Amino acid sequence: MKSKFKILLGKLRDTGFFHVFGSSTINKIIGFASGIILVRIISKSEYGVFSYANNTLSFFLLAGGLGATFGVLQMGSEESDTSRKKAIYNYGCYLSFFSNVIIGFVILAVSLFFQFKIPGVNKCLALMAFLPCVSLIYEMQGIYLRTELRNKEYAVSNSVTTILFFILSCGLSLLFSAVGLIAAKYLASILAFLYIAFRYGVKYPIKKQTLSAEDKKAFWKISSISMVNNSLSRLMYLLDIFVLGLVIPDSTVVASYRTATNIPTALAFIPAAVITYIYPYFAKKKDDKVWVKKKYLQITALLGIGSAAIAILMFVFAPFIIKTLFGAAYEDSIPAFKVLSISFALSSTFRILPGNILVTQRKLPFNLVVAVISSAVNTGLNVIMIRAYGAIGAAYATIITVVISGALNVVYLFRVLKEKNKTISGD
Numbered sequence: 001m002k003s004k005f006k007i008l009l010g011k012l013r014d015t016g017f018f019h020v021f022g023s024s025t026i027n028k029i030i031g032f033a034s035g036i037i038l039v040r041i042i043s044k045s046e047y048g049v050f051s052y053a054n055n056t057l058s059f060f061l062l063a064g065g066l067g068a069t070f071g072v073l074q075m076g077s078e079e080s081d082t083s084r085k086k087a088i089y090n091y092g093c094y095l096s097f098f099s100n101v102i103i104g105f106v107i108l109a110v111s112l113f114f115q116f117k118i119p120g121v122n123k124c125l126a127l128m129a130f131l132p133c134v135s136l137i138y139e140m141q142g143i144y145l146r147t148e149l150r151n152k153e154y155a156v157s158n159s160v161t162t163i164l165f166f167i168l169s170c171g172l173s174l175l176f177s178a179v180g181l182i183a184a185k186y187l188a189s190i191l192a193f194l195y196i197a198f199r200y201g202v203k204y205p206i207k208k209q210t211l212s213a214e215d216k217k218a219f220w221k222i223s224s225i226s227m228v229n230n231s232l233s234r235l236m237y238l239l240d241i242f243v244l245g246l247v248i249p250d251s252t253v254v255a256s257y258r259t260a261t262n263i264p265t266a267l268a269f270i271p272a273a274v275i276t277y278i279y280p281y282f283a284k285k286k287d288d289k290v291w292v293k294k295k296y297l298q299i300t301a302l303l304g305i306g307s308a309a310i311a312i313l314m315f316v317f318a319p320f321i322i323k324t325l326f327g328a329a330y331e332d333s334i335p336a337f338k339v340l341s342i343s344f345a346l347s348s349t350f351r352i353l354p355g356n357i358l359v360t361q362r363k364l365p366f367n368l369v370v371a372v373i374s375s376a377v378n379t380g381l382n383v384i385m386i387r388a389y390g391a392i393g394a395a396y397a398t399i400i401t402v403v404i405s406g407a408l409n410v411v412y413l414f415r416v417l418k419e420k421n422k423t424i425s426g427d
Contacts (some may be wrong), residue, residue: 012067026159035262036325039255041173044329046120048251050178051258052209055241056116057131060107062234065096067227069143071219074226074359076147077280089144090205091219096136096203104130117249120178124324127182134189137204141196149280153200161192168333227362228371235375240394243382248390258390259326260333264340267310271303271348275356282360293417296357304349311345314338332391339395343402350406355415366412374405 013159039047072092079085111126145154165188172180196202211219240261245254278299285291314321318338322330358367378401385393 020159026162030162030166034169035266037170038173039259039326040363041170042181044250044255045251046178048253048255048258049118049120050124050181051252052116052118052245052251053121053128054240054368055238055245055258056121056125056233057107057128058238059242060103061132062231062238063103063227064100064137065092065250066099067093067223067225067230068096068099069136069223070217070226070230070359071223072140072143073147073279074222074283074362074383075215075219076144077283079147085147086365087211088215088219089140089147091211091216092223093140093205096140097133100132100136101130104131107132116245118245118251118254120251124178124182127179128185131182131189132187134193138189138192138196141193141200141202141204144202145196146276146280150200151277154276157192157196157200160195161188161290164188164191164369199422218253222362222364225368229359229364229367231371235378239375239379239382240398243379244386244391244394247383247386253391256330256333257336257394259322259330260336260340260391260395262326263321263337264344267344268348270307270310270351273354274299274303274351280358282357286360286362289417291418292361296354296417300349300353303353304345305316307345307348311341314341314344336392336395338373339392339399343395343399346399346406347402351402354406354409358409358416361413361416363412363416370405370408370412373408374401377401377404 042050069092072089075088076085079088108126108129111129112123114122116125138157142154142157145151145157165184168184168187169181172184174180176183193204197204231271241254243259244257248254278295282292282295315338318334318341319331322334322337328334355367355370378397381397381400382394385396387393389396
């Protein structure tokens, strides 16, 4: 037993798991620390304005790159031929960049011609308009590193990006408040791109790469359905603040709820780091159902225990955590924080993990159905519960939606894994 454990640790070390998880941990600690600093540098009202503008921007990012990142990750991970892998990457880069340019102009138009109820949101959104173009570049570089299983390089580049943003956001927001924070996002993305390009040799090609008609069809099938699935899943978190701002157009209320989401959202790095590491392996082994089921159950057990322990601690010490980290001004966020702590544990174990395993199995239509159901349920619950219970109603809507979508994912995944193996492979 001891020797098997050592072998497992050796595999994880050699394949870069500890780099990915360690980097994700460091990144979230730094990101969380910057959040604590920012709420003390920027006034509560202005932080609410920035949060609402950033949340609105996220709606447009749902269509970012037309989902090309998903196509590159899935097909690139499956592909062993280096030249074909690069062709897929080049094809995805070219089309995703120009689609984001168009999205940028749409965001700019919305900020100019649609008047938001919260004053100041229009200006912030206008300044953020072309962030999707800049952020996509280094994101695609990271996707390529993942397809090559260069997890160590991917982890380091992520940490560099986070550190750059931390330094720039704290410095520039101190000087220029929310405008400085937006500028920091642009600068950090540009510097991260340059770092990956010169340090690891991963360029961002603008010249379009030709793929076969069959490859294009497969690429866009994966990209488009994955984009819709991911978009509808992310809507669950975006709609909370969006609907809250519509029903209660008070920037301080938005700031408090956004603060309540900070830690639970930041802790999502735990399942995200696990998935970042395991995704290429599960994609390669997608036809070996026995292997997939075995590994899935092992990961679920470990992730479930860890997430539950963290959630219990957050729930019990919620008053101390909020008052100590964010100050007495955000004490009204404690009830929502408690609910979202429980939601974090449930989502990590029963929604995010099985949902991503289903993607590696190419069960994209089912994910689409679950995403549509989840979005519809969450939207309706947000409107009803925010009106009935105020800000904490948004948290109630989130946890109910997580339970429903998680149950659907788990049940269907076990059904898929009952299918007969197409190939047999070892550990």
